Amino acid sequence: MAFNVHIAMTWILFLALFPITFFWLRRAWRIAINKDFSEVAIKHGESPPNPEKWAPYEAVINLVAGSITAATIAGVLAGELEYDTWMALAGSTIWCKFFLSFALSRQAHPMNLPGFMQRRISFRPQKPPQDGEEK
Numbered sequence: 192m193a194f195n196v197h198i199a200m201t202w203i204l205f206l207a208l209f210p211i212t213f214f215w216l217r218r219a220w221r222i223a224i225n226k227d228f229s230e231v232a233i234k235h236g237e238s239p240p241n242p243e244k245w246a247p248y249e250a251v252i253n254l255v256a257g258s259i260t261a262a263t264i265a266g267v268l269a270g271e272l273e274y275d276t277w278m279a280l281a282g283s284t285i286w287c288k289f290f291l292s293f294a295l296s297r298q299a300h301p302m303n304l305p306g307f308m309q310r311r312i313s314f315r316p317q318k319p320p321q322d323g324e325e326k
Contacts, residue, residue: 201274201278204278204281204282205264205267205281208260208263208264208281209264211260211285212257212260212261212264215253215254215256215257215260215288216253216254216257216258216261218230218249218253219250219251219253219254219257222246222249222250222253223246223247223250223254226246228242228243228246229242230249231243231245231246231249231299232245232249232292232295232296232298232299232300233296234296234297234299234300237300239296239299239300240301241299242299244299245295245298245299248295249292249295252288252291252292252295253288256284256285256287256288259280259284260281260284260285263277263280263281263284
């Protein structure tokens with residue numbers, strides 16, 4: 192077996208699954224069991240105004256993703272998963288977790304738009320400006 196870039200990338204992905212799994216399962220534990228909401232739906236380093244509302248979703252995302260990667264590691268070590276299968280499981284899980292966490296963080300934080308954009312996008316009826324007021 193010759194050492195090439197393909198083999199190096201495979202080993203890098205497989206070895207990266209260990210810390211990824213650890214951090215995801217630890218985050219799920221902190222949120223669900225310890226009730227530590229400091230890592231829930233982070234956007235620009237800040238938690239949302241009501242992180243306890245979004246905590247169950249974040250905990251489930253992390254628990255499912257961590258469990259899938261742990262099962263993938265166990266399957267590879269046991270020799271039960273073929274190369275294409277475990278690569279697809281690992282890659283899909285990583286990407287789906289990132290996208291779901293990103294979507295949750297954007298959903299949890301209110302949209303902060305400048306005042307003039309807020310009035311244009313708002314679905315609530317706005318009264319027309321009076322004489323001498325800004326539009």
